[in-house]
Amino acid sequence: MLDASIRHPRWASVPDAQWSDWRWQQRNRVSTLAELEQFVALDPRERDGVGARGFPFAITPYYASLMDCTRAGSSCPIRRQAIPVADEGLPSLGDMEDPLGEDDHRPVEIISHRYPDRALLYVSHNCPVYCRHCTRARKVGDVASAPGRGALDEAYAYLRRTPAIRDVLISGGDPLSLSDRRLVEICQALRAIPSVEVLRLCTRNPVTLPQRITAELLEPLRELHPIWVSTHFNHPRECTAEAGRALERLADAGFAIGNQTVLLRDLNDDAETITALNRWLVRHRCRPYYLFQCDPVRGSGHLRTPIETGLRIIDELRGRLSGLAIPQFVVDLPGGGGKVALTPDRVISREGRRWRFRNAHGREYEYVDPDDAPAATPRRAASLPLVM
Numbered sequence: 001m002l003d004a005s006i007r008h009p010r011w012a013s014v015p016d017a018q019w020s021d022w023r024w025q026q027r028n029r030v031s032t033l034a035e036l037e038q039f040v041a042l043d044p045r046e047r048d049g050v051g052a053r054g055f056p057f058a059i060t061p062y063y064a065s066l067m068d069c070t071r072a073g074s075s076c077p078i079r080r081q082a083i084p085v086a087d088e089g090l091p092s093l094g095d096m097e098d099p100l101g102e103d104d105h106r107p108v109e110i111i112s113h114r115y116p117d118r119a120l121l122y123v124s125h126n127c128p129v130y131c132r133h134c135t136r137a138r139k140v141g142d143v144a145s146a147p148g149r150g151a152l153d154e155a156y157a158y159l160r161r162t163p164a165i166r167d168v169l170i171s172g173g174d175p176l177s178l179s180d181r182r183l184v185e186i187c188q189a190l191r192a193i194p195s196v197e198v199l200r201l202c203t204r205n206p207v208t209l210p211q212r213i214t215a216e217l218l219e220p221l222r223e224l225h226p227i228w229v230s231t232h233f234n235h236p237r238e239c240t241a242e243a244g245r246a247l248e249r250l251a252d253a254g255f256a257i258g259n260q261t262v263l264l265r266d267l268n269d270d271a272e273t274i275t276a277l278n279r280w281l282v283r284h285r286c287r288p289y290y291l292f293q294c295d296p297v298r299g300s301g302h303l304r305t306p307i308e309t310g311l312r313i314i315d316e317l318r319g320r321l322s323g324l325a326i327p328q329f330v331v332d333l334p335g336g337g338g339k340v341a342l343t344p345d346r347v348i349s350r351e352g353r354r355w356r357f358r359n360a361h362g363r364e365y366e367y368v369d370p371d372d373a374p375a376a377t378p379r380r381a382a383s384l385p386l387v388m
């Protein structure tokens, strides 16, 4: 874990008040090759990566300070999430512009409605850092995709006439890129729709710009609970004291916080890394709830892992970590098929009411169904969820 006071020498002379000001961090993002070269020992793959696909890069000074900047060819996990590489220009089997089919499920311009009771509201094209594995690389960073007031009004009208939607994911881009006033206005407008029960802020700001989690933001939002926060820590190197304080501030203000980690090749694709990350998250009152198979978004082939890797990691976490710190391993099916949770297969056999299991340590155990249990059909038995 890194110390919050770590600040790259490039920004050593910046007064603390500015460094702690999220607007200053946003304004001073590193977003050109010339700026990067001033303080990062780039290798040719990184140099050629800038512009390899039409997905810009931008890095807050805070997040850039977490990078190993000194070694060309470094496999630093922060660097690999933030700096493009030439591989982004290479096609890979099965990749897509819009892997989740979000744009095919848009009843109005800025709503994606794929599940009956949930909808995603797209409120910003901007993020503090443009993650190289982003599922929405097709629109994130593109100013032309920024939603205007008319689009928001159209979205509210859709939600009002679709009362089956109880849960609204406020996303983007990153909704916390908006001003406090604008974001609070959006949340108030959603809260005024009687059928909307839960709001979810989908934000990576606790990771890439924890200075954004201010009392000025949280005070008006806490009036509008229940609001959940879905954040996105991927590696223990992101777990600074500053990030921890951002989570604590959210939890103290009554937000329920969950984390979604995306599995990325040679970055966090081992049980030790996920264990360290999730222990830290739980200590800071953030529940690790999804471990995502990386979506096959165009340009991310070099970051994707085989599905077998996620299953192996979940298998290794069992018996090592409390269930509270073990996420569901999930594949969001390409083309809009929805999420499926995968678990390591622990059923060895079944004879009548007798089930045999293998536990996390390879030992075998038997469980007997009660006498009056309804007989399972073969199909149902095969698809029974395994709770481990």
Ligand code: SF4
Residues within 6 Å of the ligand: 126, 127, 129, 130, 131, 133, 134, 135, 136, 140, 172, 173, 174, 203, 204
């Ligand atoms: S913060 Fe989220 S929306 Fe923004 S670039 Fe990263 S993954 Fe994409």
